[in-house]
Amino acid sequence: MSTRHVLLGLLAAGPSHGYDLKRRHDEQFPQARPLAYGQVYTTLQRLVRDGLAEVEGTDSEGGPERTLYRSTDAGAHELTRWAGEVMPPAPFVTNEIFAKVVVSILASGDPAAYLTAQRAAHMARMRELTAVKTAPGTDLATALSADYALNHLDADLRWMTTTAARLTTLTAEVDSA
Template identity: 80%
Template sequence: MSTRHILLGLLASGPSHGYDLKRRHDQRFPQARPLAYGQAYTTLQRLVRDGLAEVDTTGSDGGPERTAYRSTEAGVRELARWAGEVAPPAPFVANEIFTKVVVSILSGGDPAGYLREQQAAHKERMRELTAVKTADGADLATVLSADYALDHLDADLRWMTTTGARLATLTAEVAPT
């Protein structure tokens, strides 16, 4: 996820202070890791340095000095370029679960037991996400984010089931006797 492009996207609705951008980031992407204030301000400084944003106003309004930023024309073009860019699907996904299955085979562990435990952890996370998305007052961004995660967890579960069924063949290939 590109913090610079997210901030440019948030600036598309008009000038904003770093504090407000951080708050809106956390509100719009509720299942993502919260944006740290320092990261928001550092990213804004880089956007200004790179000509993608500029200072709109600076003032204290009776409190600490606050700087509002706005996107430049170059920032608008960069955001449009990035948002329209198709993310290439990875030909193979580096997967920690697969790596642990292979390492378990190589080290004489219990890959089938590991897969069962991992499946249980995935199912528990799926229950948590389902509760989040079906909670009263869940906004659409939260529901969509939970759906995305649920679909990926479901794909992982299907992969684990397939791998479990092929474990004898994988073991013969990975650790031939």
């Protein structure tokens, strides 16, 4: 995920300082990995360097000094371009589960046991996400991001079920390669 574009997007609502941006990011993308403050700070500096954002001023009343940033015209333009750009659909298949299964076969491990354990872990996470999604008073943003994750986990699960059913053939194929 492009942190600089997300920050640009948050700045589009009006000038803001680093800590505020981090808080709003975590609110807006509830199930995502929370942003580190250091990362926000370096990203903002790069945006200023590239002319996409600029310093509006500082305000330091009753606390540590805080720099206010705002988006430039170039920044707004770049944001529009990025938001409309199509994401390349899975250019590389990175499937750690599959890698583990193959390695496990190569090293004469127990891929079936691994898949069972992984399935249980996936289900546990799906139950968590479902609980988050259906808790009373959950906002739509949270529900939708949980849904996104649920659908991906579900896809993984279905893939694991198919793979588990065809492990014998896969083992023969990997061993003979």
